Amino acid sequence: MDEKDLVRRCRTGEPGARQEMYETYAGRVLAVCRRYFRESDRAQDLLHDTFLKAWDSLGSFHPRRTGSLGAWLSQIAAHLAVDELRRRKLLVQEDTSFAGLTEEPPVDETRLRQVPVEELIELIAALPEGYRAVFNLFCLDGLSHREIARLLGITEKTSQTQYLKARHKLAAMIAAKYGNDEKE
Helix, strand or coil: CCHHHHHHHHHCCCCCHHHHHHHHHHHHHHHHHHHHCCCHHHHHHHHHHHHHHHHHCHHHCCHHHHCCHHHHHHHHHHHHHHHHHHHCCCCCCCCCCCCCCCCCCCCCHHHHHHCCHHHHHHHHHCCCHHHHHHHHHHHHCCCCHHHHHHHHCCCHHHHHHHHHHHHHHHHHHHHHHHCCCCCC
16 A cells, blocks of 8 residues: 555545555554553544544655655654543642662563563553553653643653653553562
8 A cells, every 4th residue: 555645545535545544553552552552442532533624634644754654653652642641630740759769670671572562552551541641752752851831741760750650550550560689
C-alpha cells in the first residue's frame, strides 16, 4: 500500500479510503493509546479521537516532514493522550527529590530479558499515570526531558525525576514478579 496514495484518496473523499486507513493503522494506534490509559474504554475513545483529528488534519501530513503515516498517527495519539491526562490533572506534580534513588535501578539484566514483551507492556501500564506518561514519552516516543517538560508544563528536572522513579518502580515490579538473583 502506498501511504501517499491512501492519504490522497482520503483527502479527496474516495469511498472506503478512511475505512482502509483505519483498518490498516488502528492496531498500532490502539497500542499507543493503551500505553497511556489502562481503561479499555478510554483507550478506544482516544483511538477514535486520533483518527478524527487525523482526517481533519490530513493537509498537514507530509512524509518528508512528519515521517510515515503510522508514525504520524501515533504522534497524534500520544499528544491527545497527554492533553487528556493534563485535562484530568493526572500528570506529574513538581517533584525533584531523588531521595533514595540511584541512577540505575537494581535489576538483573538476565531476568529483564526473560520478561515477555506483553508482560513488560502490562507492567508499564501498571505504573502510576504520571510516571507512565514520562516513561512513555522518553523511552517509547523518544522525546527529550526538555521536550517532555514543555509538553507537560513541568520542569526538566521533574521529568528526569519522574522517569527515574518510573524505572525504579518498574524494576521493583519485575523483581516482585520474576525474582531477582542479584547478590546484595
